[in-house]
Structure formats: structure tokens, C-alpha cells
Amino acid sequence: MTMKLTHAVKRKLVQIVAFGLTNSHVSNFASGQIYTGPWKKFCNPGLNCYSCPAAGLACPIGAMQAVSGSTEFGFSFYVVGIVLALGVVLGRFICGFLCPFGLFQELIYKIPGPPKHLKLKKWMTYCKYGFLVIFVLILPLVLTNYMGMGKPAFCEYICPAGTLEGGIPLLLTNASLSSIIGSLFFMKLAILIAVIVACLFFYRFFCKTMCPLGAIYGLLNKISLYRMEVDKKTCVSCGKCATVCKMDVDPSKTPNSAECIRCGDCTKACPVGALHLGFARKNETGQEPEKA
Amino acid sequence: MDRIKPYIIPVVVLALAIGMIAWGVSRGEVNIVLAKAVNVCLECIGLGK
Numbered sequence: 370m371t372m373k374l375t376h377a378v379k380r381k382l383v384q385i386v387a388f389g390l391t392n393s394h395v396s397n398f399a400s401g402q403i404y405t406g407p408w409k410k411f412c413n414p415g416l417n418c419y420s421c422p423a424a425g426l427a428c429p430i431g432a433m434q435a436v437s438g439s440t441e442f443g444f445s446f447y448v449v450g451i452v453l454a455l456g457v458v459l460g461r462f463i464c465g466f467l468c469p470f471g472l473f474q475e476l477i478y479k480i481p482g483p484p485k486h487l488k489l490k491k492w493m494t495y496c497k498y499g500f501l502v503i504f505v506l507i508l509p510l511v512l513t514n515y516m517g518m519g520k521p522a523f524c525e526y527i528c529p530a531g532t533l534e535g536g537i538p539l540l541l542t543n544a545s546l547s548s549i550i551g552s553l554f555f556m557k558l559a560i561l562i563a564v565i566v567a568c569l570f571f572y573r574f575f576c577k578t579m580c581p582l583g584a585i586y587g588l589l590n591k592i593s594l595y596r597m598e599v600d601k602k603t604c605v606s607c608g609k610c611a612t613v614c615k616m617d618v619d620p621s622k623t624p625n626s627a628e629c630i631r632c633g634d635c636t637k638a639c640p641v642g643a644l645h646l647g648f649a650r651k652n653e654t655g656q657e658p659e660k661a
Numbered sequence: 662m663d664r665i666k667p668y669i670i671p672v673v674v675l676a677l678a679i680g681m682i683a684w685g686v687s688r689g690e691v692n693i694v695l696a697k698a699v700n701v702c703l704e705c706i707g708l709g710k
Binding site: 403404405406407409410412418419420426427428431432435436439441442445446447448449450451453454457458520521524525528531532535536539540546549550551553554556557558589592593594 | 668671675679684685686688689690693694695697699700701702703705706707708
């Protein structure tokens with residue numbers, strides 16, 4: 370007897386494998402140390418704190434701020450180049466399949482009880498661009514110490530992934546760090562709790578409204594090689610794709626929306642197979658694919 | 662030509678990104694990334710006053 374895995378289960382398996390590969394140094398949780406090997410030269414595709422004991426790669430958002438806040442450079446060609454390369458190939462597929470914090474939010478959303486039909490206001494999805502510009506690009510250049518080094522403002526004041534993956538595990542296992550706990554930690558803990566509570570009601574609340582990495586990949590969704598196409602001749606405008614979309618996108622109208630995380634739920638829900646996700650253009654009519 | 666057109670912009674951006682990575686590596690940005698990532702970033706995890 371063979372068991373056929375559904376698309377949703379396959380995606381969850383990919384997410385779990387990606388989570389495991391990103392955070393493979395699990396034994397560090399016991400010692401309260403972090404991995405210090407050469408792989409940390411490279412950036413993780415998704416959001417994952419490099420101060421997490423298990424993390425094997427650098428966080429792209431943290432690394433971006435570290436370089437731009439350094440005394441030597443004001444901009445990181447290396448990190449931006451990595452994010453740009455990954456984003457222009459895969460777009461927000463990275464959010465949907467490879468991001469550890471995305472998986473965490475999806476699991477929180479699965480907790481039954483709170484109403485799940487609520488939708489965020491459209492303007493709230495634009496906030497992530499504000500976080501990107503203000504906290505990741507501007508403040509690390511402006512908020513400098515006496516040595517001229519900039520603050521990693523998003524990591525320091527906002528990032529709930531850092532608190533969850535780095536702050537809490539290290540505080541629990543590394544006694545020397547407990548002595549330097551201050552008001553900043555409690556402020557960040559409050560942000561983490563607020564995000565978790567919001568994720569009970571709204572699917573991937575952080576991705577939709579706060580994630581600067583999602584903002585970059587979202588903009589690249591519009592030109593990425595991995596993209597969605599709508600066959601307008603086949604589409605019957607039944608609206609099923611928009612109904613199943615938990616990112617509040619209408620794929621038949623905006624197949625390459627900045628909000629689409631390429632989960633593929635819409636392509637499976639389409640009764641006539643009018644939606645196609647992939648690298649290859651399937652349009653055989655010689656017409657250009659639908660633009661977002 | 663119509664089949665190639667949609668690939669032009671992403672391929673150009675990809676080439677630009679690869680160039681940026683190479684430029685960043687050549688001027689030593691990797692060392693800063695590594696130095697930051699192998700030390701516990703106290704401010705990143707919210708420790709400190």
C-alpha cells in the first residue's frame with residue numbers, strides 16, 4: 370500500500386528539513402554556546418538569528434546591518450548581493466518553504482481556538498517596507514557609538530526571531546548572560562509575545578507586516594525566475610484561489626504579488642488548472658505571461 | 662524573442678547580484694560577517710541595558 374502525500378504535507382516536510390539544516394548544531398543548546406565555524410561566512414536564505422545556539426549560518430538581515438554599521442563600510446555589497454541573487458531566482462518561495470521563523474508562525478496559527486477568518490488591513494502589509502528602510506538601512510548608519518560603529522537597530526529593538534532563537538535559549542543555558550539582562554530584553558520579549566498572540570489570529574502576522582527580508586523578497590517576486598502564471602483563457606474566475614490564499618492575495622489578478630509566499634495552495638485549489646508555479650513559462654500561445 | 666523577454670530582467674539582476682557578491686568578498690566584507698556571526702550578539706538578542 371502506498372501513501373500519497375498531499376501538497377501541504379510535502380511543503381511542511383520541506384520546511385522541517387530546512388529548519389533542521391539551518392539549525393543543525395542542536396547540541397549547543399545544552400552548553401549555552403553558539404556555533405563558531407567557517408560556515409557562518411554565508412547567509413541563510415530565511416530569517417534565522419545567528420546568535421541561536423543551533424544556527425549554522427549568518428542571518429542576512431543581521432549581517433547586512435553588521436557590515437553597514439561597521440567603521441569600514443557603509444553598505445554591504447556581499448550580503449545584499451546574496452539576498453538579491455536568492456530573491457531574483459526564488460522570490461518569496463524562500464518565505465514559504467525555507468524560512469524557520471515562517472514555519473514557527475504557521476505552527477502557532479494551527480493552535481485551535483482563536484477565529485482564523487480575520488484579515489489585516491492592506492496598509493499594514495506596507496509596514497514591513499518601513500521596518501526595512503528605517504531599522505535595517507538607515508538607523509545602522511545614523512545611530513553610531515563613540516567609535517563610529519552603527520547599531521543593528523532591527524535586531525536590537527524589533528526582531529522577535531532573535532529573542533526566541535537566541536535570547537531565551539542563551540539566557541536559560543548560559544548563567545553569565547543572566548547578569549546583563551535589562552529593560553531592552555523585556556521590551557523585546559513583549560514584542561515576541563505580541564507577535565505570537567497576533568499569529569494565533571493572523572496567518573504569518575510577522576511575515577505580512579514586519580519582516581524586512583520578506584519585504585525584499587516580495588519586491589523581487591515581481592521579477593523572479595520562479596513565478597506564477599495565470600492562463601486567462603482557462604480561468605473561469607471562480608475565486609477559489611483567492612478564497613484559499615492565507616496571504617490574502619488574489620492570484621488570478623496578481624499572480625506575482627509581493628505578498629505571495631508561493632505555498633501553492635491556490636494552484637491545487639484551482640478547478641481548471643489555470644495557475645502555474647515554476648521556472649518554465651508554460652504560455653504556449655506566444656503571448657507574454659500575466660504581469661503582477 | 663517573446664520567450665526570452667521575460668528572462669532578461671531577472672538574469673541581468675542575477676548577474677548584478679553575483680558582481681556585488683564578488684565585490685563584497687574582494688573588499689573583505691566576509692570577515693565582518695563572520696566576526697559578527699561567531700560571537701554572541703548581545704544587542705541582537707536583547708541583552709544589555
